[in-house]
Amino acid sequence: MTRRTRMSAIAGLALAATTAATISAHAEGGPPRPTITPDGVTHVPAFDLPPSAFMSKESTDILKMRAMMHGAVPSPSDDIATARAGNDRQLAPIMAMMRAKYPVDMVEQTIGGVPTRVFTPKGKPFDRQRVLINLHGGAFSLCWEGCSVLESTPIASVGGYKVVSVNYRMAPEAAHPAGVEDVAAVYRELLKSYKPKNIGIYGCSAGGALTGQAAAWFPAHGLPQPGAIGIFGAGAVRFGAGDSAYFAGYADGGFPPPPRPGDKAQPAMDRGYFANVDMTDPIVSPALHPAVMAKFPPTLLITGTRAPDMSPAIVTNSALLKAGVRSTLIVAEGQGHCYIYLPMFPESQDAYQVITNFFRDNLK
Amino acid sequence: MPIQVDADGTVHVPAHKLPLSAALSEQSRAYMAAALSRAPRTAIPGPYEFATEAEFKVMVDGFREAMDNGHGKAMSDRLLEQFPVTIKQSTIGGVPVEEFTPLDAIDEDRVLINLHGGAFYAGAIYIGRVESIPIANLGKFRVISVDYRQGYEHKFPAASEDVAAVYVELLKDYAPGQIGIYGGSAGGVLAAQATAWILDKGMPAPGAIGIFGAGTGGAGDSDYFAAYATGLPASPGLLSRVANGSVGYFSGASNEDYLVNPNLAPIEFRAKFPPTLLITGTRAFDMSPAIATHRALVQAGVDASLHVFDGLAHCFYYEATSPEGADANQTIVSFFKRQLSPNRQSA
Numbered sequence: 001m002t003r004r005t006r007m008s009a010i011a012g013l014a015l016a017a018t019t020a021a022t023i024s025a026h027a028e029g030g031p032p033r034p035t036i037t038p039d040g041v042t043h044v045p046a047f048d049l050p051p052s053a054f055m056s057k058e059s060t061d062i063l064k065m066r067a068m069m070h071g072a073v074p075s076p077s078d079d080i081a082t083a084r085a086g087n088d089r090q091l092a093p094i095m096a097m098m099r100a101k102y103p104v105d106m107v108e109q110t111i112g113g114v115p116t117r118v119f120t121p122k123g124k125p126f127d128r129q130r131v132l133i134n135l136h137g138g139a140f141s142l143c144w145e146g147c148s149v150l151e152s153t154p155i156a157s158v159g160g161y162k163v164v165s166v167n168y169r170m171a172p173e174a175a176h177p178a179g180v181e182d183v184a185a186v187y188r189e190l191l192k193s194y195k196p197k198n199i200g201i202y203g204c205s206a207g208g209a210l211t212g213q214a215a216a217w218f219p220a221h222g223l224p225q226p227g228a229i230g231i232f233g234a235g236a237v238r239f240g241a242g243d244s245a246y247f248a249g250y251a252d253g254g255f256p257p258p259p260r261p262g263d264k265a266q267p268a269m270d271r272g273y274f275a276n277v278d279m280t281d282p283i284v285s286p287a288l289h290p291a292v293m294a295k296f297p298p299t300l301l302i303t304g305t306r307a308p309d310m311s312p313a314i315v316t317n318s319a320l321l322k323a324g325v326r327s328t329l330i331v332a333e334g335q336g337h338c339y340i341y342l343p344m345f346p347e348s349q350d351a352y353q354v355i356t357n358f359f360r361d362n363l364k
Numbered sequence: 365m366p367i368q369v370d371a372d373g374t375v376h377v378p379a380h381k382l383p384l385s386a387a388l389s390e391q392s393r394a395y396m397a398a399a400l401s402r403a404p405r406t407a408i409p410g411p412y413e414f415a416t417e418a419e420f421k422v423m424v425d426g427f428r429e430a431m432d433n434g435h436g437k438a439m440s441d442r443l444l445e446q447f448p449v450t451i452k453q454s455t456i457g458g459v460p461v462e463e464f465t466p467l468d469a470i471d472e473d474r475v476l477i478n479l480h481g482g483a484f485y486a487g488a489i490y491i492g493r494v495e496s497i498p499i500a501n502l503g504k505f506r507v508i509s510v511d512y513r514q515g516y517e518h519k520f521p522a523a524s525e526d527v528a529a530v531y532v533e534l535l536k537d538y539a540p541g542q543i544g545i546y547g548g549s550a551g552g553v554l555a556a557q558a559t560a561w562i563l564d565k566g567m568p569a570p571g572a573i574g575i576f577g578a579g580t581g582g583a584g585d586s587d588y589f590a591a592y593a594t595g596l597p598a599s600p601g602l603l604s605r606v607a608n609g610s611v612g613y614f615s616g617a618s619n620e621d622y623l624v625n626p627n628l629a630p631i632e633f634r635a636k637f638p639p640t641l642l643i644t645g646t647r648a649f650d651m652s653p654a655i656a657t658h659r660a661l662v663q664a665g666v667d668a669s670l671h672v673f674d675g676l677a678h679c680f681y682y683e684a685t686s687p688e689g690a691d692a693n694q695t696i697v698s699f700f701k702r703q704l705s706p707n708r709q710s711a
Contacts, residue, residue: 032597033595033596033597034592034593034595034596035595036400036401036595037401038397038401039383039397040383040384040393040396040397040400040401041381041382041383041384042381042382042383042400042592042593042594042595043379043381043382044377044379044380044381044382044592044593045379045592046376046377046378046379047377047588047592047598048374048375048376048377049374049375049376049377049585049588050372050373050374050600051372051373051374052583052584052585052652053583053584053600053601054581054583054584054652054655054656060373061373241386241387242385242386242387242646242674242675243382243385243387243589243593243646243647243674243675244646244674246380246382246383247585247589247646250377250378250380251375251377251585251589252375257380260381305584305585305586305589305651305652305655306585310646310672311385311387311646311674314646314671314672314673314674315387315674317670317671317672318671318672318673318691321669321671321695322691322694322695324698327669328669328670329669329670329671329672330658330659330662330670331651331655331658331670331672332655332659333584333585333652333655333656333659334584334585350659350663354662357665
């Protein structure tokens with residue numbers, strides 16, 4: 001390959017003509033510019049990142065609040081009871097907002113021996129043919145109380161669906177594959193009343209990852225695939241890798257960027273849920289395994305440009321498309337991890353509609 | 365990690381090191397490292413940088429000459445060896461085109477219209493070849509690459525008119541559902557604009573379109589992430605400035621016109637768009653525009669599919685033999701095979 005041909009594709013047309021005009025536009029004293037070392041590492045200078053021009057006014061207004069909220073995220077160094085209580089307190093105002101905007105009935109019910117909450121829209125009929133299983137977020141260690149409500153409420157209400165949110169076993173009390181076993185137990189029970197093609201499974205963050213794990217687990221354990229799945233705020237591959245770990249780590253702050261050489265090791269967010277597991281395992285990271293991907297049902301992925309889950313989500317989307325599986329990727333401009341938890345965003349409301357339509361189109 | 369945020373939502377991003385994406389293939393890693401570390405890197409000249417048409421013309425003439433004698437020709441010659449096809453120059457509907465056909469069996473049921481990249485002032489012939497050769501070869505498609513009118517010589521909507529003229533001529537031999545339209549960079553923008561133009565004139569929509577390395581609309585996070593990640597200073601609103609200069613193809617047009625930015629069309633109009641494939645990368649300045657166009661189409665219920673490649677930059681798939689480039693091209697081929705069918709009537 002010649003020098004010229006190598007230059008060409010990296011920025012399309014961008015590099016060929018070094019004209020007087022371009023040079024003058026980037027003369028000294030202009031905006032800070034990064035340098036790049038021969039190993040391909042970009043040294044990004046400090047810079048100011050304004051709200052994305054494509055973000056709604058509501059999302060722009062809330063950027064600051066979101067940045068401040070991060071300080072309240074429970075630290076993995078706290079004991080688990082303190083962390084869960086702090087998480088509940090932090091989410092209480094948003095849960096109230098969500099319930100007011102999207103009225104639902106919520107009933108506690110044990111299904112297949114696993115505790116669940118069943119959400120149905122308040123005061124209106126719901127879809128009797130279809131059922132959705134929700135797997136809540138919370139780093140495989142917390143957020144049953146809040147995340148199950150935030151993820152199930154808008155979908156039950158907007159979509160007119162019955163949503164079964166699963167209180168699957170988490171760390172530190174349990175470890176993989178306890179969570180996916182509980183999901184399978186609930187699914188098995190629902191299969192007595194519903195056809196697999198009428199069941200959908202979805203979740204955000206850890207719940208999104210667990211949804212992918214369930215779609216890998218079912219065919220490996222003699223269960224049929226559900227009609228469709230939704231992986232939100234996650235991918236079917238581990239967190240913390242790819243460009244988004246850096247973009248989100250430095251521009252959003254909800255999650256720390258990958259450790260630099262010499263950084264002190266931080267305790268794991270998942271409190272040991274995957275401690276004794278090979279993270280390249282086909283159940284844990286199915287997106288790394290084309291044959292597992294090929295058995296996935298139609299999949300909807302939702303992420304954001306400032307979310308650490310963007311790279312896992314887009315890598316999963318590419319792997320599914322390559323395996324010939326129908327995959328729909330939504331990347332929300334300027335949004336962070338599980339932005340759909342915040343019902344005041346037009347972007348979130350768009351997402352509820354997309355999720356509703358996706359399951360209506362694919363569960364039939 | 366505490367992040368400083370101003371009252372207006374501006375985030376103060378600290379200095380940091382960004383390694384190449386862990387998701388890259390070995391081939392793309394080597395390629396990115398080599399390309400990125402070559403200094404100085406320069407952005408594509410935009411019409412907004414020029415005060416007069418005369419200055420703009422000098423830059424464009426130089427740019428075209430550099431491309432035609434340099435990397436554009438070299439890259440298309442190399443692709444022709446790797447993906448052999450027959451190239452024939454002709455005129456369709458009064459518009460100059462290059463027609464690409466596979467050497468062996470041809471897909472008689474489908475035809476693709478390619479719109480080359482080149483910032484609406486360059487890229488005729490050689491970027492058209494770069495975008496058409498692998499697709500014609502891999503998909504066994506007949507691909508017609510349009511040498512549409514662009515700046516500095518012409519103004520909007522000349523290019524949309526030329527695409528429509530080729531499309532109308534092809535409608536004599538094909539059903540709309542058999543015709544696909546796609547392009548990279550400026551050609552991706554034009555694929556969206558020409559589709560809007562065709563619909564606005566009351567013609568049936570093509571069967572499917574592909575918007576690659578592009579989206580319509582202006583600014584977003586990728587103006588920053590992509591610029592810094594590829595060694596350039598931030599360039600807020602690059603696409604909107606390209607499309608709204610006081611000189612060049614879009615001077616005199618308005619970014620508020622939905623024939624320039626179809627994202628802004630009424631939802632009932634957007635709903636008429638055919639199935640659409642969008643391809644971009646996390647280090648591509650076109651990522652935010654692609655996301656915005658995808659969102660505008662999904663909102664209207666259009667079957668729009670977005671494909672984002674981790675760690676890769678603007679029109680990375682021009683490098684057709686990298687694993688990611690091969691993936692992207694295969695996705696494009698499968699998309700048009702699936703969405704274009706012999707008897708299908710769109711719209």
